[in-house]
Amino acid sequence: MMLRVDVSKSLGDFHIEASFAGAGRVTGLFGASGAGKTSLVNMIAGLLRPDRGRISIDSETLDDTAARVHVPAHRRRIGYVFQDARLFPHLDVRQNLDYGRRMNRLADDPVQRARVTDLLDIGGLLGRRPGQLSGGERQRVALGRALLAQPRLLLLDEPLGSLDEERKVEILPYLVRLRDEASVPMVYVSHNAGEMRQLATSIVMLRRGRVIAFGGAEVLPEALPSGLISANTRTSR
Amino acid sequence: MFDISPTEWIAIQLSLRVAAVATLVATPLGIAVAWLLARRDFWGKSLLDALVHLPLVLPPVVTGYLLLLTFGRRGLVGAWLSDHLGVVFAFRWTGAALACGIMAFPLLVRPIRLSIEAVDRRMEQAAATLGAAPWRVFSTITLRLAMPGVLAGMVLGFAKAIGEFGATITFVSNIPGETQTISSAVYSLIQTPDGDPAAMRLVAVSIVIALAALVASEWFARRALQRLHGN
Numbered sequence: 443m444m445l446r447v448d449v450s451k452s453l454g455d456f457h458i459e460a461s462f463a464g465a466g467r468v469t470g471l472f473g474a475s476g477a478g479k480t481s482l483v484n485m486i487a488g489l490l491r492p493d494r495g496r497i498s499i500d501s502e503t504l505d506d507t508a509a510r511v512h513v514p515a516h517r518r519r520i521g522y523v524f525q526d527a528r529l530f531p532h533l534d535v536r537q538n539l540d541y542g543r544r545m546n547r548l549a550d551d552p553v554q555r556a557r558v559t560d561l562l563d564i565g566g567l568l569g570r571r572p573g574q575l576s577g578g579e580r581q582r583v584a585l586g587r588a589l590l591a592q593p594r595l596l597l598l599d600e601p602l603g604s605l606d607e608e609r610k611v612e613i614l615p616y617l618v619r620l621r622d623e624a625s626v627p628m629v630y631v632s633h634n635a636g637e638m639r640q641l642a643t644s645i646v647m648l649r650r651g652r653v654i655a656f657g658g659a660e661v662l663p664e665a666l667p668s669g670l671i672s673a674n675t676r677t678s679r
Numbered sequence: 680m681f682d683i684s685p686t687e688w689i690a691i692q693l694s695l696r697v698a699a700v701a702t703l704v705a706t707p708l709g710i711a712v713a714w715l716l717a718r719r720d721f722w723g724k725s726l727l728d729a730l731v732h733l734p735l736v737l738p739p740v741v742t743g744y745l746l747l748l749t750f751g752r753r754g755l756v757g758a759w760l761s762d763h764l765g766v767v768f769a770f771r772w773t774g775a776a777l778a779c780g781i782m783a784f785p786l787l788v789r790p791i792r793l794s795i796e797a798v799d800r801r802m803e804q805a806a807a808t809l810g811a812a813p814w815r816v817f818s819t820i821t822l823r824l825a826m827p828g829v830l831a832g833m834v835l836g837f838a839k840a841i842g843e844f845g846a847t848i849t850f851v852s853n854i855p856g857e858t859q860t861i862s863s864a865v866y867s868l869i870q871t872p873d874g875d876p877a878a879m880r881l882v883a884v885s886i887v888i889a890l891a892a893l894v895a896s897e898w899f900a901r902r903a904l905q906r907l908h909g910n
Contacts, residue, residue, distance in 0.1 A: 487808050488807075488808075489804050489807070489808070514807070515804070515807040515808050516807045516808075516809075516810050516811055516812050516813075516816075517810075518808075519810070520808065521808065521809075522805070522808040524801070524805065526801070528801055528802055528804075528805040530802060530805075530806070530820060531802075531824070532823050532824060541806070541809050541811075541819075542809035542810055545806070545809055545810040545811040545812075545815060545819075546809075546810040587809065588808075588809070591809045591810055
């Protein structure tokens, strides 16, 4: 899978001017908050329209402002795991997990469902409501819900961002498993260099709406002993 | 005292039927208008908003007279409907339902609009990324999450419809068995010598219906909220 992004977008007095391609299993979008990561991911998902530019997956154009092409979000088959999970409060976990399959009119696939619920250890939560889940459980259900819609690309926007350190440690292994077992390419957004090192196979570094570096883990700022790194650290390749 | 006469029963049944039909027909339209006002920007939006609220601020007799001019047998719309579809509103219970529906409409739309505005749009975005087309986002997410407001709107609309008097009596008059609702029956009775006991009975029935509607709406709202916040 090859994701190509070459877009510009103005949001108030903030400007995004970014161009990159992601081909690995996990493309990391790395940068401080306010670097434009979420806006970029929203454009890839189709939730935000670029002012100018193109977005494509393999040979399929998703956005091309010159040709007036804009594939709406629901036809992109791009999964999205939000920082705040966004589980549907009126549906239980089972119905949340089944939502994408229903909307895409996919056949019921108990094998796939069992595989995903096992991978994420959420089989015991199926009858619960989102209000009865912990933050970590919610995030795992959100991952499962996105996967079961059978996306061709999975966007993860700071999926650990709303969790405390303990919960992060709880979820990270699932993300690694997902990368190694689920065979869905991912775009992983984070401002945490430690997460990037563990998950990303290639890294796009953003700063104030622009790509300032691209490559492997070597573009990340030097690891500090704590593993928590200020993303503002000036870095160049 | 509680010996309700056949004529009074007819007025009660007619009131319930008129209010129920008015509410049920107005609700889908009310949801559509509420959604437009809550979620869309278009030319003439303030005009639509004003039109929806007009029955609330116009004297009911004016609304009734306008209905008579429009939907009466010689009215522009009324004549066409009667000639082409055989639908007659003038001096029929259907006309009472139309008058009540229009008078109830602003009260029906308002809570629905507020509850749609309160639906987290991020939920709708999440649904779209899971492959839900806009109308399915609306039916599976927006409408479900707005359900307490829809129910509240329906109850308010029903209550307004059952109490409607001015527009109804102006438009379809006060014909026992056809257009005489509880309100217009009470109005006639208190102008009749010895009508007071009958009027009192209908007043008591009105109070019972109003209380039942309020209790039912509380119950529905609580249940809907429980479902939303899921415990």
